[in-house]
Amino acid sequence: MILKLPEPQPKQKEFLSASARFVGYGGGRGGGKSMAVRIKAPLLALNYPGIVILILRRTMPELRQNHIQPLASMCKGIAEYKSSLKTLFFKNGSQILFGYLRHDNDLLQYQGNQYDIIFVDEATQFSEHQLMSLTACLRGANSFPKRMYFTMNPGGVGHDFMKRLFVTKEYKDSEDPDDYVFIKALVKDNQILMKSDPGYVKMLENLPPVQREAWLNGDWDVFEGQYFSMWNRDIHVIKPFGLPSHWRRYRTIDYGLDMLACLWVALDEQNNAYVYREVYESGLVVSKAAERIKEYSDEEVFATFAPPDLWNRHADTGRSTADIFAESGIPLTKAKNDRVQGWYDLAEWLKIRKDEQGMETAKLRIMENCKNIIRTLPSLQCDEKHPNDVSREPHELTHAPDALRYFVAGRPIGEPVVDVSKMDELDYDSQVERFLRYGM
Numbered sequence: 001m002i003l004k005l006p007e008p009q010p011k012q013k014e015f016l017s018a019s020a021r022f023v024g025y026g027g028g029r030g031g032g033k034s035m036a037v038r039i040k041a042p043l044l045a046l047n048y049p050g051i052v053i054l055i056l057r058r059t060m061p062e063l064r065q066n067h068i069q070p071l072a073s074m075c076k077g078i079a080e081y082k083s084s085l086k087t088l089f090f091k092n093g094s095q096i097l098f099g100y101l102r103h104d105n106d107l108l109q110y111q112g113n114q115y116d117i118i119f120v121d122e123a124t125q126f127s128e129h130q131l132m133s134l135t136a137c138l139r140g141a142n143s144f145p146k147r148m149y150f151t152m153n154p155g156g157v158g159h160d161f162m163k164r165l166f167v168t169k170e171y172k173d174s175e176d177p178d179d180y181v182f183i184k185a186l187v188k189d190n191q192i193l194m195k196s197d198p199g200y201v202k203m204l205e206n207l208p209p210v211q212r213e214a215w216l217n218g219d220w221d222v223f224e225g226q227y228f229s230m231w232n233r234d235i236h237v238i239k240p241f242g243l244p245s246h247w248r249r250y251r252t253i254d255y256g257l258d259m260l261a262c263l264w265v266a267l268d269e270q271n272n273a274y275v276y277r278e279v280y281e282s283g284l285v286v287s288k289a290a291e292r293i294k295e296y297s298d299e300e301v302f303a304t305f306a307p308p309d310l311w312n313r314h315a316d317t318g319r320s321t322a323d324i325f326a327e328s329g330i331p332l333t334k335a336k337n338d339r340v341q342g343w344y345d346l347a348e349w350l351k352i353r354k355d356e357q358g359m360e361t362a363k364l365r366i367m368e369n370c371k372n373i374i375r376t377l378p379s380l381q382c383d384e385k386h387p388n389d390v391s392r393e394p395h396e397l398t399h400a401p402d403a404l405r406y407f408v409a410g411r412p413i414g415e416p417v418v419d420v421s422k423m424d425e426l427d428y429d430s431q432v433e434r435f436l437r438y439g440m
Contacts, residue, residue, distance in 0.1 A: 003046065003078055005039050009192065011185040012036045016043070019145070020181040024123075024166035026152045027218025030193050030200060031185030033151035034066045037119050040149070042075055044117060045094035051116040051144050053096045056134070058125045060100045066121065068098050101126060107133050114140045118148045124156035128394055131158060154214040155223035160379040160397055163220045168375075186218050221378055227343065227390050230350055231378040235360055240367045243276060244268075248415045251293065251304040252335075252407035254399045255321065258282055260289045261399035263373060264301075265407055267414035273349065273364040273407075280372040280400060286321055290328030305410040306332040307402070335406040340388045342405040349408055364404075373400040 008016060015025045015036045026033045041053055057063040071088060072081040079090040088096040097115075100106065107130060115137050120126060131150075138146045152162050164170050166182035187193060187201055194201060204216040213219035221233055243249075247266045254261045264277035279296055293304075310321040311334060322332045336342070349364035366374055376397045383391040392398060 003042060003075065005043075005074070006035065006192075008036070008039055009185075009190055011183055011189040012039065014183045015149075015185075016040050018181050018183065019147070021146065021179040022148050022150070022165070022181070024150045024152060024162065024180070024182040025185060027154070027184040027220075028186035029153060029204060029215040030187030030190055031218075032190045032193070033153075033185070034121055036185075037121055037149070037151060038067060038070055038074065041096055041117075041119060042071065042079070042090075045088075045090050045096055046078070046092065048116075048144050049092035049094060050142065051094050052114065052140070053094070053117045053119070054099055054110075054115045054137075055096060055119045055121065056099050056101055056126075057121050058100065058102050062122075063098050063100055071096065101130055101134075104130065110134065110137050113137055116140050116142065116144045116146055120148065120150045122156075123150035123152045124154070124158040124162050127157045128161040128396070131161065153223075154218065154220045155225055155381075157381070157391075157394060159220075159223060159381075160375070160394065163379070164375070167220045170371075170375075184218055187216065225381045226378065227380040227382050228347060228350055228378060230347065230352055232352060232360075233374075233378075235352055236350065236362055236365055237368050237374055238274075238365050240276065240369055243274070246415055248413070249299055249301045250407060250410070250412050251297070251301050252403045252410070253293070253304065253306050253332075254403040254406065255286070255289055255306065255310060256399075257285070259396070259399040260284050260292065261372070261403045262293050262296075263370070263400065263403050263407065264296075265412070267412055269414055271363070271412075271414045273412070275364070275366040275370050275373060275404070277367075278370040278372055278400065286324040287328050290325050290330045293330055294328075303333040303410065303412070304330060305335040305406045305412075307337050307406055308334055309337070333410060335409040337406075337409070339390070339405075340386075342409050343388075343390055345408045346401075346405050373404060376400050377404070 009032055012032055012035065015023065016039065025036055037055065041055060045051065045053060055067050057066060068081070068086070075088060079088045081088045086098045099110065118134055118138055120131065120134065123131065135148065138148060140146065150162065165180055169177065169180070171177050187204060204212065207215060211224055214223040221231060222229065243266050247268055250265045250267070252263050252265060259282045260279060262279040263275050266274045266276055277296060279292055281292060284292060306322065310332060313320045325332050350362055352360050352362055355361045368374070377400070379397050380401055381391045383389045390398065390401070
């Protein structure tokens, strides 16, 4: 028997030849992601006798429609599909297993198993925890190099994780940049679909702007379900500049042992806000968190906003977290914690408008050295059950935006307009030193 495969498109050929440990593929709708998996998986199984391949989707119906049925038909005579085991057995000893992973409890069926290759189809629908747990299954005694392949579109609970690894390429800890390859594929790269269904392309072109950018152009800064859909990096992110000395400064924090997120924000005379510095660090007890904030503070701040729960008293000591911050030299100002109203208010600060010269701007902008708030704020998603609220998952994304929400809830105001002729000139040397130390 001969395995009959469809002719791969140019981007799919790049995917077929990619041999990095972690390969990402996709970006837009209609880029031929699932087909690329259905071509590569059996080719690997036939070329490397005895290997074990796992293909994952979020649910069994999706898995059955997109992979089990097409591959069982495609490989008929070369491999035998056993539905009870959800496995395609090849005559050379290779296997393709089909699995689903909707909830964290579903991970139990993969723990302890070994796979030479794992395909995660629609990877942004899986959480970072789920994806990281699967990498522990990528092992075996044979000499075949272990690999994972991820197909993806912008959006979903794993959006930020996949974006960091494959799009913005911001690596940390032991992550090796050489292990990661991303192949961007859009509908216009799929010539078969373009010819067979030109109406699909027109449908994508006629979508509302946010969906169009994500689905047609594969823009990872916008996606379906994004809470702050008005986000525009070209407008909201600005280069650092020397802050006039009379502008009022604020700090705002979200604190827990899992993460300290502290933002420094300056207000001009028109109450426009500029986020100019940040601290984003986990594992700090309260006193250490206060020390870290003081280490990055070399100017007077008008107030340090914090959520009300930091005033809850601990049963064993009778003191609150706010008390410990104050004793450590960081007095806090309590901000309201109405989540929905807070997000609405923040959206108003982010709303794009035109200034007196007709240029697009926003009331709140962020200096480009504040990488974590720039990364997390546009990645926030609407809560599925409460669409007016921000989803609490992935939790890692919420810390810096929560801190910014407390700033807005604190109703900050700038200094009154001053006589420019009486303003102190900026000290150039101190501005340079501050930039080198903090990024601003």
